[in-house]
Amino acid sequence: MQLSIVIPLLNEAESLDELFTRIRKVCEKENYTYEVVFVDDGSTDSSWEVISKLNQEYPQVKGIRFARNYGKSQALNAAFKCVQGEVVVTMDADLQDFPEEIPGLRKMILEDHFDLVSGWKKKRYDNVLTKNLPSKLFNWAAQSTSGVKLHDFNCGLKAYKKSVVKAIDVYGDMHRYIPVLAKNEGFSKIGEREVPHQARLYGKSKFGANRFVRGFLDLITIWFMSRFGSRPMHFFGFIGTLMFIIGFISSAWMGVNKLVKVWNNIPARLITSDPLFYIALTMMVLGVLLFIAGFLGELIVQLKRGKKEDYTISNYLNL
Structure with a gap:
């Protein structure tokens, strides 16, 4: 035809x-x-x-x-x-x-x-x-x-x-x-x-x-x-890893800075009283969640074959 x-x-x-x-x-x-x-x-x-x-x-x-x-x-x-x-x-x-x-x-x-x-x-x-x-x-x-x-x-x-x-x-x-x-x-x-x-x-x-x-x-x-769409880990995984690294480095810096001050007998406040600690902790948690989202996205891409159509046909003519 x-x-x-x-x-x-x-x-x-x-x-x-x-x-x-x-x-x-x-x-x-x-x-x-x-x-x-x-x-x-x-x-x-x-x-x-x-x-x-x-x-x-x-x-x-x-x-x-x-x-x-x-x-x-x-x-x-x-x-x-x-x-x-x-x-x-x-x-x-x-x-x-x-x-x-x-x-x-x-x-x-x-x-x-x-x-x-x-x-x-x-x-x-x-x-x-x-x-x-x-x-x-x-x-x-x-x-x-x-x-x-x-x-x-x-x-x-x-x-x-x-x-x-x-x-x-x-x-x-x-x-x-x-x-x-x-x-x-x-x-x-x-x-x-x-x-x-x-x-x-x-x-x-x-x-x-x-x-x-x-x-x-x-x-x-x-x-x-x-x-x-075919590689969600490249998006979510990259951003998640980047956020986790930034959060981890920030937390590590705060910890090292506190130890140096204590070693030198310099007064230092609790790490948990520093707002930056919670920002870094949040970034680490979000980074892990985004990485998991990318991993789950990869699984969904592999399983998306056989998707059910999102409509219902009630009648045909000549098809």
């Missing part, structure tokens, strides 16, 4: 027919063999009924339905495990992404040999204060921290080699950082393509301002995981 199109959604019943019609026209015009995988992330409207109807009419339509709302990352992860196309394209279901961009994205994967191509909505039609400015700040921070030079990490319109989506594990709210996850797995040829954007036609956005707070916290997590 040449192409898989993955569409996570939540309460987007009004837009699904139009979206699939546009996708079908593009794929038929380009003569692609394709599948469209809709992932219903716990919708409470008639989204699943629309998907089921499309599935009955068109065998290319496949569906995954979650038992409740788990999030976009889990929706993408579930679909990535099932897709069969040599190129995988993701897009949002709200018609703000243009299916007509699919051939250009696919060409960059196959002919320009990119591992991943991300859309860049250079001109946006969102609220400037609540979305555009925070998004620019977020993208700047993501570029600076991850080293992946993309203008728009949040764009849902992306294309991947099949090997990329099979290698990455998208969890939590990490869908924003799929390019970083791909880079961490060794897929370093990451590009972007300027794509058009339009205002939402139906429904309302499912993401509030708090997504940027969560996004920055996730950015810290992925920065740490990319550097120390």
